[in-house]
Amino acid sequence: MRNQITLRQAGPQDAEALIALMKQLDDETDYLLYESGERPADVKEWRRILSGDTGDLNRTFFVAEIRQGTQGTHDTQGTHDPNGPHDLRGRQETHDPLGPQVTYDSKDRQETRAPQGPLAGYLEVRTMDWKKVQHRAYFVIGIQKEWGGKGLGSLFLEYLERWARERNIRRIWLTVIADNHKAVKLYEKAGYVTEGKHPRSMKLGEHFVDELTMGKWLGAQEK
Numbered sequence: 214m215r216n217q218i219t220l221r222q223a224g225p226q227d228a229e230a231l232i233a234l235m236k237q238l239d240d241e242t243d244y245l246l247y248e249s250g251e252r253p254a255d256v257k258e259w260r261r262i263l264s265g266d267t268g269d270l271n272r273t274f275f276v277a278e279i280r281q282g283t284q285g286t287h288d289t290q291g292t293h294d295p296n297g298p299h300d301l302r303g304r305q306e307t308h309d310p311l312g313p314q315v316t317y318d319s320k321d322r323q324e325t326r327a328p329q330g331p332l333a334g335y336l337e338v339r340t341m342d343w344k345k346v347q348h349r350a351y352f353v354i355g356i357q358k359e360w361g362g363k364g365l366g367s368l369f370l371e372y373l374e375r376w377a378r379e380r381n382i383r384r385i386w387l388t389v390i391a392d393n394h395k396a397v398k399l400y401e402k403a404g405y406v407t408e409g410k411h412p413r414s415m416k417l418g419e420h421f422v423d424e425l426t427m428g429k430w431l432g433a434q435e436k
Contacts, residue, residue, distance in 0.1 A: 217280045220276070270339060273339075273340075280330040335355050339352070347382075366399050387427055
């Protein structure tokens with residue numbers, strides 16, 4: 214048996230697991246907004262959010278779920294590391310039953326079933342219904358330290374771009390701490406460009422740090 218990574222939209226049944234993941238990430242990294250213990254953790258409120266009841270600001274969450282794999286499945290695969298998380302980079306379509314699988318579950322939140330394994334990371338996408346800004350989406354990615362550098366961030370970005378194009382979203386963007394060089398490199402590799410710099414935008418410990426706005430245009434280029 215081997216691990217299988219499934220990327221899918223989160224639903225209210227994921228509230229407890231998502232809260233636990235986010236709190237763990239707050240303990241592991243300084244690069245997210247909340248410090249340890251600051252993040253809202255009311256289960257009922259998170260179930261409401263994951264049900265889509267968020268008013269004008271639409272918040273959609275996707276999760277990377279770790280499941281036990283089975284022999285003979287035909288999914289997108291990577292290379293197997295028997296001593297820890299799998300490296301998902303360089304994966305390709307194959308019928309080789311030995312590697313870990315990466316599958317994409319496109320069902321919406323109303324159709325998602327109970328969680329079948331722990332979560333390795335999440336993607337949050339925020340959109341608005343107002344006509345002038347319906348074409349854009351802001352996002353945040355959080356990945357467990359154990360899974361960092363394994364290709365999961367790239368998978369989330371691919372998933373996001375597919376999701377955005379299906380909804381006629383043309384601009385996807387984020388903010389990232391300028392000193393988070395690994396993340397900046399990941400986004401640049403995926404085609405994102407730095408659109409602006411916000412000096413001393415966040416405070417980490419006793420130090421103020423700059424934040425970058427990065428974006429990617431998915432629509433046709435204007436002449």
